[in-house]
Each structure stands twice: as C-alpha cells, then as structure tokens.
Amino acid sequence: MSRTTLDTPPATPAGVDVALSHGLKQRHLSMIALGGVIGAGLFVGSGAGIAAAGPSIVIAYAVSGLLVMLVMRMLGEMSAAHPSSGSFSAHAERAMGPWAGFTAGWSFWVLLCTAVGLEGIGAAKIVTGWLPGTPEWGWVALFMVVFCATNLAAVKNFGEFEFWFAALKVGAIGLFLVLGVLAVAGVLPGTDSPGTANLADFLPHGSEGLVVGLLASVFAYGGLETVTIAAAESENPVQGVARAVRTAMWRIALFYVGSMAVIVTLVPWDSKAVVEQGPYVAALDRLGIPGAGQLMNVVVLVALLSAMNANIYGSSRIAYSLVERGQGPKALGRVSAGVPRVAVLVSCVFGFVCVLLSYWRPDDVFPWLLNMIGAVILVVWIFIAVSQLRLRRAVERDTPERLAVRMWLFPGLTWVALACMAAIFVLMAREPGTRVQLYSTGGMTLLLAAAGYARQRLRAKG
Template sequence: MKTDEGYSHALGNRQVQMIAIGGAIGVGLFLGSGGRLQAAGPALVLSYAVAGLAAFFVMRALGELVLYKPTSGSFVEYAADFVGPWAAFASGWMYWINWAFTGIAELTAISIYVSLWAPQFPRWLTALVALAFVLAVNLLSVRLFGELEFWFAMLKVLAICAFLVTGLALVIFGLDLGGSTAGIGNLTAHGGFFPNGFPVVLMSLQSVIFAYASIELVGIAAGETRNPRQIMPRAINGVVWRIAIFYVGSVLLLAMVLPWTAYGPGQSPFVTVFAALGVPWAADAMNLIVITAAMSSCNSGLYSTGRILRAMAVKGEAPAVAGRLSSRHVPYGGIMITASVLLAGVVLYYFIPERAFNIATAVASLGVVTTWGTLVYCQIGLRRAALRGLLERPSFRMPGSPYTNWLTLGFLALVVLLMPFADADQRIAFFCIPLLVVAIAVGWRIVDPRRRAGKAASRHRAPGQG
C-alpha cells in the first residue's frame, strides 16, 4: 500500500502557503528569544543569521526532493530511496522525537502565556486543555486542520508585522520606551555587542535551531496538496524571505528597541516591548497572539507525526495502530501515539515547571538536526542518481550543491558538539544521544526481519490473492 493512499488531498494553495508561514514562525521566536537575548545580548542576531542560512539550504534541498516525489512520507521516503531502509526508520523516529518534545515545549509555553492573565490557575491544567483542543481538531479532518492553521498563521504574520512596523518607528524616531531610548545605540550599549562574550553566542545555536524547527512541515503537506509541483516551489521560496524578515529582522529590532537586559525567559519579548509602550491593551493582544502561535505549532506537530508514523506503519516500521485511517481520512492511530507522549509532558511540567521548556526544546533540537541532515544528505543522493542517469533531476534545485550540502552538514554537527559545553538542560539532551542510538538500533533489529519477511511474502503471493 502506498503511504499516501487514503488521504483526501484537501489542502489548497492558500492553506499550504500559510502552513509554510506557520512553520517558519513558532514559539522558539515568540518565547525562546527572550531568554536567549538575556544570555547572549545583541549578538544573538548572528546566531539567527547563520542558522537561517542553513535553514535556507535545507529548504531548497527539500524543494528539490518534493518536486522529485511529492509524498506525505517526506524525508522518511527520501531516506529509504537514497540512503537505505534503516535510515528511513531512524530519521522517521527522530522526527517523531522532535515533534513530541516540541509539542511539550509548546504546551509549556501556552501555560506560561496564560499565567499572565490567570496566575493562580494551575499551569499543568492549562497545558492539558490546550492538548485536548488541538487533538480534537486533528482527529476531525485535514480540511479543518488546514483552515485552522491558515488563521493561526495569519495571526502570527499580523503580530510580527505589527511589531516590525512599531519597532521600526520607535528606532527611527528614537522614542522613549520604558525609561530607555530606542535606537541603534542599544546594540552596543550595556556591555557592547558581545556583552557576555562570543562563546555564549555559539552556545545559543541549539536553541536557535529549535526556533527554526518545523519549516520542513510544508514538505509533509505535499502528499495532501492539489498540484504540488506548482504550489510547492512558491511555498518553499517564500520561507527564505520570511526567515530574513521575521527572524533576523525581529531579533535585530528587539535588541534596538529595548536594552537586551530588559528581556528574560519568563515572558515573550514581544509582550515585553508592547507592555513597555504603556498601551493598556497592546500587551494583552500580543499575549493572545503568541498563545495562538504555540497552539498552531502543537497543532502542526500532531498533524505531521500522524502522517510520518502512518508512512512507517505501512512498511511495518511503526506500531500497526499508527497505520489506521478514520472515516474522515485522518491517521488517528499515529496522532494518538504522539498525543499520549504530550500527555506525559504535561505530567513532566507538573513536577519541574521551571525547566520543562528548556529540556523539551533541547531534546527536540536533536530531532531537528537529524531531519535537516537527512534532507540535505538525501539531496546529495538524488543529485548522484541524476548524474548516473537513473532519474531526471527537477529544475527546482538546491543552489551550490554538493558543496553547500557538506557545509550545512558540518554546521549541524557543530551545533550538536557544542551542546555539552552549554547549560545543564542542553547537556541532558546531549547525553540522551547514546540512549536514542541504542533504542533505534534495537528497534531496527526487531523490525528489519519482519520487514524482509513481509516483502518476501508479497513477492511470492500469487496474482489475485490478498
């Protein structure tokens, strides 16, 4: 059975474009950038720029692969085609790790945002209610998911644009904000551009990579998209300028509007800016929008992992329940598996609320690095196959390949190698790597014989049987 069989192909251009935008704007920017600014200072913009360049090459590699074969299996299918079935198994489960822990981080962020209005309400209960909502949306239909994600993404874009316009005006006119003057001077005042040194900027790369996570979601949506070969290049190219404007531009403006010392990990930096404006409703409006941003990312995580797990279940590489489709063409089995882990994350947050977000984002970033590395390496395989005349390479190609591939892979390796030298939460994630390697290796040893037996049985099955 094909991994896309049974899907409704209900996503149109409008929804795919917004899914791509939604993937490029997440809680890593809306919440995580506050703590990172406090740690690294204005030089954080360099981390975003370098990681953004890597993200650009990843997206172009994905674009070439999607045009070669649009599929909801995304990089899992490409890993099987250009590396081997073991790589598909490993990358699929690492992507699931990424989104499972990203979902925990998003639920944690939602509870932090809501506590601004209801500080006495249990944060773990807020996370539980948010999980129940996005689970219901995903189980109903892909059309509902696409429509909700369209509006979630629209709110994100409006929020970022409102901040960019406001921040630019504050900087240009040098207006007073919260007792300080907005302007370029804030980039070098209060300790200089590198107030805590250059190594701290390097150590921030892991969390910045997490901020860019989910830009690859548009590739998974290809399997449920009408006319993917027309829609996908536009959606993927659009991510490039979004990275430049929404991420690098926003962080640069945040550092100029207020001194870097004004930000912290407990509040969205965008809320901090609008609260400093003194407009009573502005901070509340921004807080509502960042809640929808976190809901959007959690919503997308359930969507993507449901499709990836089904693609793996079809090949016998995930529990059989993950391959089940509902009457509404929704892979409810895979969605429920991910939801169960998110529920465990709510329990984690109950016990260690002050560290749950950072631990979850650090572990999730391992999945992001694996996913990005898989896409970039698979594009190398596609290029090699095309040079040997085994397939026709799409006209939409990764620029600078294969040199940019190896540079990107080197950068991703650097991000992982720096983790044990950063904070305690990143060290926890780094020392999880051997456990993940062993778990995946054991899983493959169990799955591979079954997979081979299933293939042998299908080859020997007489025509017309089954």
C-alpha cells in the same frame, strides 16, 4: 545502493489503507509555509539568546537562518521530486535503506508528540494567568480534545485552523516590525529614537556568548518541516513545496533576523525585562504600547496553539507514513475518511502522557524525556543532507524532469551544511547546558538505528 532502493517507493503492507485525502488548498499551504516559521520559541525563547549574546544575537540568527535555508532547499528538492507524508523519513529510506527511515521517522515522532505536551503546558500557563485557580492540566486536556477532534475530522480542518493561526501570527509580527522600524527611525509619535546606543556593546560576553546565542537560535527554527509533510495532502504538492521553499529566505530574514535587529536596537540587551517579560513585550513597553504584556500573551497563546495543532498533524502523518512503509504497527496506518485517525489518537495520548509526567515525575523522568529530544532536529537535518547527496544524482540520471526545486551549488553547499551541523554538535558538547541533551539524543538515535537495522536484516532474510 541499488537503483530500486533509490527510485522505487517501498511496498505497502497488506491491510494498510493508503487513501489520504488531498483536502489542503493552496491558500492553506501558503499560509502554513508563511506562519510556520513564527513559533513560540521566537516570541519567548529568544530572550535567553539576547541575554547571552547581546546585540550579536542578530548575527547568530542570521548564521543559523542560512543553515536552515540550505536544509529547507535540500528538503524541498526531495519533496518536490517525491511528495510524501513521510517527508525526510521517506527520503532517508529511499536513499540509505529502511533503517534510516525508521530512525529519522520515529525520533521525529517522539519529538513532535513531546512538543505537543510542552506547548499545551505553555498555553495552559497563559490561560491560568488570566483565570487563576483553574487547573493547568484541565486546560491542557481541553486543548488536546479540541485539536485532536480537529485532526480526526478532516485534513481541511487542520488547514483552516493553521490558516487563521498563521494569519494572526503574521499580522502581529508584521505590525511589530512596522512600529519598531518607525521608532528606530524616530518618526513614531511619542517616542525618541535610541540611535545606535544599545548596539555599542555588540559582543558583551565575547565569543562564548555568541555561541550560546547561536545554539539557542538553531532550535528556534524547529517546525519548518511541516509544510513538506502537509504538501503531500495538497491539491498540487509539487507547486506547493516549490513555492514554500523559494520564499523561505525572505521569511526567515524578515521574521527572525529583522525582529531581532529591531529588539536589540530598541531595548538594552541587559534589561531584565528581556528575559522576565520576553523581548517582544519589552520592546512594546519601550514604545509605550498600552497593555503590551497581555497583547503579547495573546500572540504567544496563538503561536502555542498553532504549534500544538501542527505537531499533532505532523506526528500522525509521520507515523502513518512509517506504517505505510512497513516500519510500525499496522493499526497506526488505518485511514478513515482520508485521515489516519488511530495515529492521531495515539499521538495525542503520547503528548498528554508527557504532560502528566511533568506533574508526576518532574525531577527525573520528565527532564530525561526533554533531554532525549533536545538535539533531534539536528539529527533530522543530517539525514536530510545525506539523503539529498545520494538522491540528487539518481534523480538527475533517471527522472530529471522531477527537479522542480534544485539545491544551490550542489554538492558544495550540501557539504557546507553538513560541516555546519558537525560544528554545532561540537559546540553543544562544549557547553554544559547542552551536553546532556546531545548525549541523550545520541543514545536514543543509536538505539533506534540499531532497532531499525535489526528489522531491516530480519525482513531481508524473511
């Protein structure tokens, strides 16, 4: 690998406007980092993990949380050294060549755009539960229009929406944790402490149940990458990334591991309500909180809308960065008033097409699309780890002052993280429920890698 590839950003194609604004303030970035770890997957998806793993879900979230912390540390090191709206895609290109940036970037773009549609469907289901008879697709279209307009206007609008969304999520889960700890301690009025009775059967389904819980927990952490994408448009990218990464450990421990511990202590793991109503609703019902179901529906709705907003933003910036580096159609890279508006529109349209496919082709095309994105986040994490291994030594040699964030115990922990990712792939291949996702994502990744490598060879010859 040449020094130029590692240390010099790729040239920008002619005709591409690169003037992204820097409209995100430090308070925006701080709250995006804080609230970005609280997704709808935590509130809803964790129920299936609890049903499979029982109280040992706490161990599953702790183990996967440690892996996520290592990934965030690696990504933070590279993003602080070279802030870029392309985040890991730009780092992969710098470390391994254009084919890697192409593969990581476009696979993540597909993931984010599809997630926009899925989150819109989830949010619409909640609203139609309150307003029966109204069309789900109409609500999805409304949410799409609102957040598309928000992201088209200015990056500070995205920042303001995420600031308040994150504040609501943090406030809700913070209140939940306080009430839960008081109830466990037996000092909450009107409730009796369950003690450790619900923890007695710690591994109800043995190691196989723990494996299912581990796989469920890994994919609940998706979305943490947004803060490194947003940092490139903040007032102080290096400081913002460094602060977000350094606080990642306590955020993951508190929000994920802490809330799982409270839930499995308060509610029997085999309670039907954990899956049917969601674990947080089940816990609030145990505490006798009136209207717990509707209260959590509001919180989940906020989490889904927050994720929609963040994924529209993230997908448009990833697409813009790819075009900036000559890895996509030039039209997607055009910037107006500091915003890549064509990229925002195309990302929203792709997301809405996914919604329409869920109605038009629910039995073939839509499941195929879901399977294709099932393991993308793991592919991205592998690109992050390999890129960090290659870039760290180059930065230490040439520009050591850029290492505002350093990976712990380099390179040992980076190799540990890669080994853990390989182990997760093996576990996915063993489980029938995740095997199809692994193979489908693998097929898409190989196809993109082949296309990216072919483009790289053609450009080298030209």
